[in-house]
Amino acid sequence: DVKVTQSSRYLVKRTxxxxxxxxxxxxxxxxxxxxxxxxxxxxxLIYFSYDVKMKEKGDIPEGYSVxxxxxxxxxxxxxxxxxxxxxxxxxxSSLGSGTGYQETQYFGxxxxxxxx
Amino acid sequence: xxxxxxxxxxxxxxxxxxxxxxxxxxxxGNEYVYWYRQIHSQGPQYIIHGxxxxxxxxxxxxxITEDRKSSTLILPHATLRDTAVYYCxxxxxxxxxxxxxxxxxxxxxxxx
Numbered sequence: 114d115v116k117v118t119q120s121s122r123y124l125v126k127r128t129x130x131x132x133x134x135x136x137x138x139x140x141x142x143x144x145x146x147x148x149x150x151x152x153x154x155x156x157x158l159i160y161f162s163y164d165v166k167m168k169e170k171g172d173i174p175e176g177y178s179v180x181x182x183x184x185x186x187x188x189x190x191x192x193x194x195x196x197x198x199x200x201x202x203x204x205x206s207s208l209g210s211g212t213g214y215q216e217t218q219y220f221g222x223x224x225x226x227x228x229x
Numbered sequence: 230x231x232x233x234x235x236x237x238x239x240x241x242x243x244x245x246x247x248x249x250x251x252x253x254x255x256x257x258g259n260e261y262v263y264w265y266r267q268i269h270s271q272g273p274q275y276i277i278h279g280x281x282x283x284x285x286x287x288x289x290x291x292x293i294t295e296d297r298k299s300s301t302l303i304l305p306h307a308t309l310r311d312t313a314v315y316y317c318x319x320x321x322x323x324x325x326x327x328x329x330x331x332x333x334x335x336x337x338x339x340x341x
Contacts, residue, residue, distance in 0.1 A: 117272075146328070156273075158328040171328060203272050205329070216320075217263070218329050220272035 116140070117221035119204050125227045132191040134224050136204030143209025145187035146218065147171075147179060149200040156203070162187055163209065194228045201225050233317045238336040241311075247304040249335050251317030254298040260321040262293060264302045265331070266313040273316070273331070276302065307339045 120135035136145065146161040148171075158171030160179040168179050176198060180188045187206075191198055204221040234252040241247040253262065263278040277284055277291045279300075284291045290303040304311055316334040320327060 148329075156329060156331045161328070201270075216327065217275055217278060219275055220265075223270070223272040225270070 117204055117206055117219050119202075119221040119224050121224050122222060123225050123227075125229065126191075126194050127229050128195060130191075130194050130228075132194050132226065132228075134189040134191075134202055134204075134226070136187045136189070136206075136221055137185055138187075138204075138206040138219075139185065140206070140208075140219075141184065142206040142219075143184070144207040144216070144218075145181065146205040146207075147177075147187065147189045148203045148205065149173070150203055150223075151200050159189065194226075196228050199226060199228045233319060233332055235315070235317055235332065235335045237333065238338065240338045240340055241304075241307045243309060243339050243341050244306055247307040247311065247337060247339070249302040249304075249315050249317075249337065250299065251302070252299045253317070253319050256297050256319050257321065260319045262291065262297075262300050263318045263320055264289070264291065265316045265318070265329075266311075267316070267334075268310075268313040273329075276315075307337075309339050309341065311337065312339045313337060 117138045126132050144163050147159040148156050150156050157173050159177050162168045162181040165184050178190045202224045205218040207216045207218045261278050264276040265273040267273045277289050279291045293300045314334040314336050316331045
Protein backbone atom coordinates (compact mmCIF):
# COMPACT_ATOMS: atom_id res chain seq x y z
CA ASP A 114 0.00 0.00 0.00
CA VAL A 115 1.05 3.52 -0.72
CA LYS A 116 1.76 5.45 2.41
CA VAL A 117 1.97 9.23 2.56
CA THR A 118 2.72 10.65 5.97
CA GLN A 119 2.70 14.22 7.21
CA SER A 120 4.72 15.43 10.15
CA SER A 121 1.86 16.82 12.20
CA ARG A 122 -1.90 16.37 12.32
CA TYR A 123 -2.49 19.63 14.16
CA LEU A 124 -0.30 22.71 14.41
CA VAL A 125 -0.77 26.07 16.09
CA LYS A 126 1.55 28.93 15.14
CA ARG A 127 1.69 32.65 15.63
CA THR A 128 1.58 35.30 12.93
CA UNK A 129 5.02 35.91 11.48
CA UNK A 130 6.46 32.55 12.44
CA UNK A 131 8.23 30.40 9.89
CA UNK A 132 6.36 27.11 9.51
CA UNK A 133 7.61 23.85 8.05
CA UNK A 134 5.23 21.12 6.95
CA UNK A 135 6.86 17.84 6.05
CA UNK A 136 5.56 15.10 3.81
CA UNK A 137 7.11 11.70 3.21
CA UNK A 138 6.03 8.96 0.82
CA UNK A 139 7.41 5.45 0.82
CA UNK A 140 6.56 4.26 -2.70
CA UNK A 141 9.36 5.84 -4.71
CA UNK A 142 6.87 8.18 -6.39
CA UNK A 143 8.27 10.87 -8.66
CA UNK A 144 5.46 13.40 -8.26
CA UNK A 145 4.51 15.12 -5.05
CA UNK A 146 1.92 17.82 -4.42
CA UNK A 147 0.87 20.28 -1.75
CA UNK A 148 -2.77 21.38 -1.55
CA UNK A 149 -4.81 23.35 0.89
CA UNK A 150 -8.45 22.64 1.53
CA UNK A 151 -10.88 25.24 2.80
CA UNK A 152 -14.66 25.10 3.24
CA UNK A 153 -16.43 26.38 0.17
CA UNK A 154 -13.19 26.65 -1.82
CA UNK A 155 -12.42 22.97 -2.23
CA UNK A 156 -8.94 21.68 -2.94
CA UNK A 157 -6.39 24.16 -4.29
CA LEU A 158 -2.93 23.28 -5.54
CA ILE A 159 -0.08 25.25 -3.97
CA TYR A 160 3.04 23.65 -5.46
CA PHE A 161 4.07 20.39 -6.99
CA SER A 162 7.31 18.63 -7.79
CA TYR A 163 8.01 16.06 -10.48
CA ASP A 164 11.58 15.29 -9.51
CA VAL A 165 14.19 15.96 -6.86
CA LYS A 166 15.04 19.66 -6.71
CA MET A 167 12.32 20.41 -9.28
CA LYS A 168 9.24 22.41 -8.39
CA GLU A 169 6.38 24.08 -10.15
CA LYS A 170 3.90 26.65 -8.91
CA GLY A 171 0.32 25.63 -8.59
CA ASP A 172 -2.68 27.92 -8.44
CA ILE A 173 -1.94 29.68 -5.14
CA PRO A 174 1.83 29.75 -4.48
CA GLU A 175 1.97 33.20 -2.89
CA GLY A 176 3.24 33.10 0.67
CA TYR A 177 4.61 29.58 0.30
CA SER A 178 7.79 27.90 -0.82
CA VAL A 179 8.76 24.25 -1.14
CA UNK A 180 11.81 22.08 -0.95
CA UNK A 181 12.50 18.66 -2.39
CA UNK A 182 16.01 17.55 -1.56
CA UNK A 183 15.20 13.85 -1.53
CA UNK A 184 12.76 11.91 -3.66
CA UNK A 185 10.65 10.73 -0.75
CA UNK A 186 10.33 14.06 1.04
CA UNK A 187 8.51 17.25 0.02
CA UNK A 188 8.41 20.17 2.41
CA UNK A 189 6.07 23.14 2.41
CA UNK A 190 7.36 26.31 4.01
CA UNK A 191 5.37 29.29 5.16
CA UNK A 192 8.02 31.99 5.35
CA UNK A 193 5.96 34.28 7.57
CA UNK A 194 2.69 32.73 8.62
CA UNK A 195 -0.45 34.82 8.39
CA UNK A 196 -3.96 34.21 9.69
CA UNK A 197 -5.29 33.66 6.15
CA UNK A 198 -3.03 30.63 5.93
CA UNK A 199 -5.11 28.86 8.56
CA UNK A 200 -6.24 25.79 6.67
CA UNK A 201 -6.05 22.05 6.17
CA UNK A 202 -2.86 21.20 4.24
CA UNK A 203 -2.78 18.02 2.22
CA UNK A 204 0.21 16.35 0.66
CA UNK A 205 -0.19 13.88 -2.20
CA SER A 206 2.06 11.76 -4.36
CA SER A 207 1.77 9.89 -7.63
CA LEU A 208 3.94 7.44 -9.47
CA GLY A 209 5.21 9.66 -12.28
CA SER A 210 6.49 9.30 -15.82
CA GLY A 211 5.93 6.13 -17.73
CA THR A 212 2.57 5.37 -16.17
CA GLY A 213 0.54 6.41 -19.18
CA TYR A 214 -2.73 8.25 -18.82
CA GLN A 215 -3.63 7.21 -15.33
CA GLU A 216 -1.99 9.09 -12.54
CA THR A 217 -3.59 8.21 -9.26
CA GLN A 218 -2.73 10.64 -6.50
CA TYR A 219 -2.53 9.31 -2.97
CA PHE A 220 -3.08 11.73 -0.13
CA GLY A 221 -1.63 12.03 3.33
CA UNK A 222 -3.77 12.44 6.47
CA UNK A 223 -3.54 16.23 6.39
CA UNK A 224 -2.19 18.89 8.73
CA UNK A 225 -4.69 21.26 10.24
CA UNK A 226 -2.81 24.54 10.75
CA UNK A 227 -4.13 27.34 12.91
CA UNK A 228 -2.31 30.68 12.71
CA UNK A 229 -3.11 33.03 15.57
CA UNK B 230 -11.35 18.26 -17.04
CA UNK B 231 -15.01 17.36 -17.56
CA UNK B 232 -17.43 18.46 -14.87
CA UNK B 233 -19.32 16.02 -12.71
CA UNK B 234 -22.68 16.17 -10.98
CA UNK B 235 -23.44 14.26 -7.80
CA UNK B 236 -26.30 14.34 -5.31
CA UNK B 237 -25.44 16.47 -2.31
CA UNK B 238 -26.29 13.81 0.26
CA UNK B 239 -27.49 10.24 0.65
CA UNK B 240 -28.38 7.90 3.47
CA UNK B 241 -27.75 4.17 3.53
CA UNK B 242 -28.64 1.54 6.12
CA UNK B 243 -25.71 -0.29 7.64
CA UNK B 244 -25.09 -3.60 5.89
CA UNK B 245 -26.90 -2.58 2.73
CA UNK B 246 -25.29 -1.64 -0.55
CA UNK B 247 -24.61 2.04 -1.05
CA UNK B 248 -25.00 3.16 -4.66
CA UNK B 249 -23.54 6.58 -5.36
CA UNK B 250 -24.32 8.05 -8.79
CA UNK B 251 -22.27 10.50 -10.80
CA UNK B 252 -23.06 12.24 -14.08
CA UNK B 253 -20.24 13.25 -16.39
CA UNK B 254 -21.99 13.86 -19.68
CA UNK B 255 -19.11 15.87 -21.21
CA UNK B 256 -16.45 13.27 -20.54
CA UNK B 257 -14.01 12.77 -23.40
CA GLY B 258 -12.71 9.50 -24.72
CA ASN B 259 -9.40 9.53 -22.88
CA GLU B 260 -10.66 10.70 -19.51
CA TYR B 261 -10.80 8.36 -16.56
CA VAL B 262 -13.47 8.34 -13.87
CA TYR B 263 -11.97 8.48 -10.38
CA TRP B 264 -13.59 8.15 -6.99
CA TYR B 265 -12.15 9.42 -3.72
CA ARG B 266 -13.69 9.77 -0.31
CA GLN B 267 -12.88 11.97 2.64
CA ILE B 268 -13.79 11.05 6.16
CA HIS B 269 -14.21 14.04 8.43
CA SER B 270 -10.90 15.80 9.21
CA GLN B 271 -8.83 13.26 7.27
CA GLY B 272 -7.06 13.33 3.94
CA PRO B 273 -8.85 12.13 0.79
CA GLN B 274 -8.64 8.40 0.22
CA TYR B 275 -8.42 6.93 -3.25
CA ILE B 276 -11.13 4.33 -3.88
CA ILE B 277 -11.19 3.23 -7.50
CA HIS B 278 -10.94 4.43 -11.07
CA GLY B 279 -11.92 3.22 -14.53
CA UNK B 280 -12.01 4.14 -18.19
CA UNK B 281 -14.90 2.24 -19.74
CA UNK B 282 -15.03 -1.22 -18.23
CA UNK B 283 -16.55 -1.94 -14.85
CA UNK B 284 -13.97 -2.23 -12.12
CA UNK B 285 -13.91 -3.90 -8.73
CA UNK B 286 -11.41 -3.84 -5.91
CA UNK B 287 -11.44 -4.65 -2.22
CA UNK B 288 -13.20 -1.41 -1.38
CA UNK B 289 -15.85 -0.94 -4.05
CA UNK B 290 -17.18 -1.54 -7.53
CA UNK B 291 -17.40 1.02 -10.28
CA UNK B 292 -20.08 0.69 -12.94
CA ILE B 293 -19.67 2.92 -15.99
CA THR B 294 -22.48 3.18 -18.51
CA GLU B 295 -21.80 2.19 -22.07
CA ASP B 296 -21.91 5.79 -23.29
CA ARG B 297 -19.63 6.75 -20.34
CA LYS B 298 -21.85 9.68 -19.45
CA SER B 299 -22.52 8.42 -15.96
CA SER B 300 -21.19 6.00 -13.39
CA THR B 301 -22.12 4.45 -10.07
CA LEU B 302 -19.87 3.66 -7.15
CA ILE B 303 -21.09 0.68 -5.19
CA LEU B 304 -20.08 -0.07 -1.62
CA PRO B 305 -21.46 -3.60 -1.31
CA HIS B 306 -21.99 -3.73 2.46
CA ALA B 307 -21.87 -0.26 3.95
CA THR B 308 -20.52 0.14 7.47
CA LEU B 309 -20.57 3.11 9.80
CA ARG B 310 -16.95 3.76 8.87
CA ASP B 311 -18.04 4.41 5.29
CA THR B 312 -19.72 7.64 6.39
CA ALA B 313 -17.81 10.25 4.40
CA VAL B 314 -17.95 12.69 1.51
CA TYR B 315 -17.49 10.87 -1.79
CA TYR B 316 -16.00 12.69 -4.74
CA CYS B 317 -16.38 11.65 -8.35
CA UNK B 318 -13.91 13.30 -10.73
CA UNK B 319 -12.84 12.79 -14.31
CA UNK B 320 -9.22 13.28 -15.23
CA UNK B 321 -7.00 13.04 -18.23
CA UNK B 322 -3.33 13.12 -17.56
CA UNK B 323 -0.68 13.45 -20.16
CA UNK B 324 2.86 14.26 -19.28
CA UNK B 325 2.74 12.69 -15.88
CA UNK B 326 1.05 15.12 -13.51
CA UNK B 327 -2.09 17.13 -13.11
CA UNK B 328 -3.86 18.58 -10.12
CA UNK B 329 -6.85 16.93 -8.50
CA UNK B 330 -9.94 19.10 -8.26
CA UNK B 331 -12.89 18.04 -6.15
CA UNK B 332 -16.44 19.25 -6.54
CA UNK B 333 -18.91 19.33 -3.68
CA UNK B 334 -19.24 15.55 -3.57
CA UNK B 335 -21.92 13.37 -1.98
CA UNK B 336 -22.13 13.24 1.78
CA UNK B 337 -22.97 9.61 2.56
CA UNK B 338 -24.45 8.94 5.97
CA UNK B 339 -24.54 5.26 6.97
CA UNK B 340 -27.30 4.72 9.48
CA UNK B 341 -27.20 1.96 12.14
